[in-house]
Amino acid sequence: MTMPSQRSPLKIGTRGSPLALAQAHETRDRLAAAFDLPPEAFDIVVIKVTGDAIQDRPLKEIGGKGLFTREIEEALLAGGIDIAVHSMKDMPVEQPAGLLLDCCLPREDVRDAFVAPGLTAIADLPQGSVVGTSSLRRKAQLLHRRPDLSVVEFRGNVQTRLRKLADGVASATFLAMAGLNRLGMADVPCTPISPDDMLPAVAQGAIGIERRADDSATAELLAAIHDTATGQRLTAERAFLAGLDGSCETPIAGLAELDGGRLRLRGEILRTDGSEALADDATGAVEDGAEMGRAMARKLLARAGAGFFDWR
Numbered sequence: 001m002t003m004p005s006q007r008s009p010l011k012i013g014t015r016g017s018p019l020a021l022a023q024a025h026e027t028r029d030r031l032a033a034a035f036d037l038p039p040e041a042f043d044i045v046v047i048k049v050t051g052d053a054i055q056d057r058p059l060k061e062i063g064g065k066g067l068f069t070r071e072i073e074e075a076l077l078a079g080g081i082d083i084a085v086h087s088m089k090d091m092p093v094e095q096p097a098g099l100l101l102d103c104c105l106p107r108e109d110v111r112d113a114f115v116a117p118g119l120t121a122i123a124d125l126p127q128g129s130v131v132g133t134s135s136l137r138r139k140a141q142l143l144h145r146r147p148d149l150s151v152v153e154f155r156g157n158v159q160t161r162l163r164k165l166a167d168g169v170a171s172a173t174f175l176a177m178a179g180l181n182r183l184g185m186a187d188v189p190c191t192p193i194s195p196d197d198m199l200p201a202v203a204q205g206a207i208g209i210e211r212r213a214d215d216s217a218t219a220e221l222l223a224a225i226h227d228t229a230t231g232q233r234l235t236a237e238r239a240f241l242a243g244l245d246g247s248c249e250t251p252i253a254g255l256a257e258l259d260g261g262r263l264r265l266r267g268e269i270l271r272t273d274g275s276e277a278l279a280d281d282a283t284g285a286v287e288d289g290a291e292m293g294r295a296m297a298r299k300l301l302a303r304a305g306a307g308f309f310d311w312r
Contacts, residue, residue: 001220003035009043010221013072013081016046017157022182023207024085026105027225034224045081047072073099076210082218084210088203088234093242095210103209103222104230108178110205110255112138112198113190115165116172120191122146125172132161132170136272140251141198143274158183178205199253199268199279202237206230229258236265236289243297244269250309256289263289267296271308278303 004010010031014024021044028042049071068090075081077098088104095101114122122145125131132154133139139151152170154161158179165173177192209225211218233256240254251270256263263286268279278300284292301308 001217004031004037004041004221006038006040009041010083010218011043011045011081013045013047013075013084015049015068015072019158019179019183020085020087021046023087026182026207027083027085027209030105030225031221035221045075047075047081073210076212082211082215083222086208086210088206088208089201091203091208093238098213099210100213100219101208101210102219102231103211103226104234105207105209105225106227107230107233108181108205109176109192110200111177111192111195112200112204113175113177113180113188114172114193115162115175115188115190117165117189119172122172122193125149129171130169132164132173135174135201136249137201137251137253137270138174138198140270140272140274141253141268141277144270144277145274147274158185162188176200176204195255195266199255199266202241202252202254203234204255206234208234232256232263232286232289233258236263236293239290239293240265240267240297241293243294244301254293256293258286261286263292265289265292265296267293267300269300269304269308276308278308 012024012028014020024044028039028044031042032039049068069086072084073096076084077096091101119125127148128150130150130152131142132152134153134155142149142151154164154170154173158175161173164170175190180188209222211222236256237254241252244250244252251272253268254266256265262283264283266281268277270277280296280300282292282296
């Protein structure tokens, strides 16, 4: 296997947000450590994606999850980059022909963070308070618990959303604990929300690395940093998502957890206005994770019936 070098670096494609760059640097550092390579053996390539370029409209109006991946995947297929680093919760459940997503880094904290100056819980928000979020899942989960609240669109990276909060656009917002941790933002006053109270997005806290299917040399490199436990958990969660035909237009939550050779999968679907939520919980063998996810999706869809999601 030919190793990357300063003369022939491995090109790592990523979005340009501070969090995306932190994830790309983590990938580089793990590869460098695994093969005792200098940082100069890698080249981080920032690629502008539609989801970052258009900030003034909800994601569902401009195309959903692929908006954060399409241009990067096009560069990967064209050979402009060798690997692509993604937040797994942004990834569609199907990859373009010729690409594989078979490497995950160790998963970070899966929890959502409640961010509100002077407050520590959703229950503390005064009646009628304005909460900012661009996540349909978080919006639906919030309105299911507190239908008196008003939710406004809050697009942008972590720093942008915190600035909007400081400017008084909303009284509170939600961030991912994983993003705050990866950015070293321990100074942000927030309260982690237990998954028992607010189930996170499918694959929240996980970094995935995509490659060309015919690139065996890169496959060998990535195999050295793949985290098996994270991969097993995401297999179940993403099978659940795929069974629901999930996208940015659907309020879906899911979390798989491991306990020895057993896997616990929790899933939730909500009406977009938060008026109804359906949840399920299952435990089985780790190797049955994908089928558990598909079965849970079928079960919840059967309970929901036609018209549960606004888009159906």
